[in-house]
Amino acid sequence: QEAGVIFDVLVVGGGATGAGTALDAASRGLSVACVERGDFASETSSRSTKLIWAGIRYMGTATAALLSPKLWQHPVDTVHQFVGEMKMVWHCHVERRYMTSVNRHLCNWIPIAVPFNSWHISPPPMGHPLFGYFPFLAPVVFKFYDALSVFTCPPSYVLTKSRAQRDFPQLDPDGLKYAAVFYEAQHNDSRTNLAIAMTAAEKGAAIANYTEMVDLIHNEAGRVVGAVVLDRMTGKQWKVYAKKVVLAGGPFTDQLRSMEAGKIPPAVRGSAGTHIVLPGYFVPHNMGLLDCNTSDGRFLFILPWLGHTLIGTTDKKGPAETLQNPPEDEVVWLLKESQKFLRKDLKVRRSDVLSAWRGWRPLAVDPHATADSPVSRDHVISENPESGVIFIAGGKWTTWREMAQEVIDRVVGPSGPPSLTLDIPLHGAEGYENNLAIQLIQRYGMDTTVAEHLVKTYGGRAWEVCELMQPTGKAWPKFGNLLVEGFPYIDAEVLYATREYACTIEDVLSRRTRLAYLNRDAAVAAIEPVADILARELGWTAKAKEQQIQAARNYVESYSGR
Incomplete structure (x- = not known):
């Protein structure tokens, strides 16, 4: 840090959202610094289900809410919520298209089979009786899902019982009616995060991992004007000054916010998800499986990933931790649930678990929102009116770029330079080709x-x-x-x-x-x-x-x- 240097933006956090925010700011011509206390993607951003997915579940929950008694009890609010959910799904499709078209070196399409053993599901997925008939509706629903991407994704299709035995031989044929197949994008999440960080550096961001914010710097008026940071490799401390500080600490965001002066109401809590990895022979190398109605009503993905089988995820509220330490009962639950659609002679054993990990998703609310502000089901961007600090939390891997754009839009205001990231290929794109x-x-x-x-x-x-x-x-x-x-x-x-x-x-x-x-x-x-x-x-x-x-x-x- 040179004497007298004041950055336009200091971003605290080097996960997908933080690194993306640094990239968006730098590409607009702003001077930006980004610090991460651990390694890039060392927390939530490396522990996902490895999908750049476009929100098929959100589309379902939005429809379920629209067709519920709430439509007659609170028609305006219900329709408004439905429109908001569908906008979120649309934005997911836009972002997925950016990743699969501009960053082909990081993503690939993966077909995902949804098998049906009966023509009616009970209890119905997402708790709505209409979805009890999802076996009839699935092909139409997935074609609509394709249409939201303007048919830029591979087309969904029906996998008959006979064809399933050829394309997905691990599926149990007993009782199988058919499987509906749709496509999502898959990636190596930590490598994508690193590509974002490297691209931010290429665009001029001063970005560093293992550099922890240990305090915020306040001026006499109580406004935050920078941060004291610690190089965890050398023990050296120094001050970084900035016109605006953005906190992007994922499920650890409230720990960062606690350094602001005054009383800071909680805003972000964690939800832990466990994944397990098995040998690759439990699924075809080019097709995954989705159980849309597990015993506790969650979605469960069984996917091929890097020559192995990835299964997840669980969902349990609790404070975030850095070490993995996946609970044994969740590992066992995943093993039990994954057996549901697989052949009976293909045993999924505890000894097949090659690795298991746990990550935390940030669930955020806006502590500075007015009473009549809408509740976000997606991400939250909030500015403390006293300190001037902005935090961003929530969201999903798919929308990292959109979230970064929105937070820098907030920083520069309506008259500031526009975002350019929708057209920026990430690190490694240059020179990539199919052969x-x-x-x-x-x-x-x-x-x-x-x-x-x-x-x-x-x-x-x-x-x-x-x-x-x-x-x-x-x-x-x-x-x-x-x-x-x-x-x-x-x-x-x-x-x-x-x-x-x-x-x-x-x-x-x-x-x-x-x-x-x-x-x-x-x-x-x-x-x-x-x-x-x-x-x-x-x-x-x-x-x-x-x-x-x-x-x-x-x-x-x-x-x-x-």
């Missing part, structure tokens, strides 16, 4: 799975990773030394991770690669080789290296496994 993996194989003589992984992870930047590779000493593959057998991660990625702000072993195992999320035991095995590479690259002392190894072991052990 890039083939080009890498032909140039470097690497394994096909490694090449495909590098392209999917780094996009056009895969060339930069390959330039760091060392020969394997084998006839084939010639390049690409694996960190752990059975996974496509290579040692060159650890080196490249340091160019992507990685500071710890945990950063590499959890978010630059996804090894800890896929297989806890494999992540434990990779700790030592990753530590060796990082120690050489970052200049760790022997003591620092041992501390890093112990910290990584403690973190990886917080995941549940076999």
Whole structure:
């Protein structure tokens, strides 16, 4: 921080929303700083169901509310709520289209089958009797869902019982009537978050992870004019001044707000969701499954992800925590629910759980809203009239860009520069093309799975990773030394991770690669080789290296496994 420098905006939080806010501000020409106390995506943004989904559930709840007795009791409010919900769904479709068209290197379409074993569901999904007939309605509903994307997504279709045995052989054919199939976008959430942060830096944002806000700076009038920040790697503190401070701490936002002067009413609470990861053979590699009516009425996704099977999620209110520590009863519940539509001879066992994790969604209300203000079902942007601090919380992965745009619109006002992010490709888009993996194989003589992984992870930047590779000493593959057998991660990625702000072993195992999320035991095995590479690259002392190894072991052990 140079003496006398005052940023236009200081963003506190480096998850998808915080990094996106920094990107939006920087791309408008504002001077912006962004600090994150941990790593980018170290909390909520790396622990999602990995979908850029366009709000199929919100469409259902909106329709259920419209067709309820509330329509006759409070017609104006009910219709207004329905319109608001459908606008939110429309915005989700716009944002999903941005990700799948402008950022193809980060997203792929995934067909999701909704199987039906009867022509009437009881109890009905979302508690409305109309949805008891969803087996009849599903094909029409999903075509309408396609239409909201102006048919830019692959078309939904009907999967007959006979075709299901071919395309989804893990489905139990006994009693199966048919399955309705629709499409959502899928991504690697921590890598998307990192791409947003890297793009913000490319646009001029001063952005740093492991830099924690420890206090807010108030002027004599009580307005916040900056923050005291701590470099958690070195222990150094300094002051960052800004004309406007935006808090984007997800479920930890109230902890940040507590540093404002005066009484701060609570606004954000957490809702924990557990996911489990199983071997990939429980679903086809190119199709997922949605149970829209679990035993407690929630949606449950069973999806192929990075060669594995991802199942989630649960929903339990509670204070947010940093370590994973998924509750065992939730792991068991997910296993039990996932067996519902699978063949009886395909047992889903506790020993099949390779990894399990837990993340917290922020549920927000506006503490500064007037009594007649509408309640948001989506995200909340609120400004403290006394301190001038703005916080943003809530929302979902799909709408990260929209949320960032809205908060910077609030900062600059109606006469300020407009947002440009809807046309900005994220880090890795340049140089990406469909045949890039083939080009890498032909140039470097690497394994096909490694090449495909590098392209999917780094996009056009895969060339930069390959330039760091060392020969394997084998006839084939010639390049690409694996960190752990059975996974496509290579040692060159650890080196490249340091160019992507990685500071710890945990950063590499959890978010630059996804090894800890896929297989806890494999992540434990990779700790030592990753530590060796990082120690050489970052200049760790022997003591620092041992501390890093112990910290990584403690973190990886917080995941549940076999």
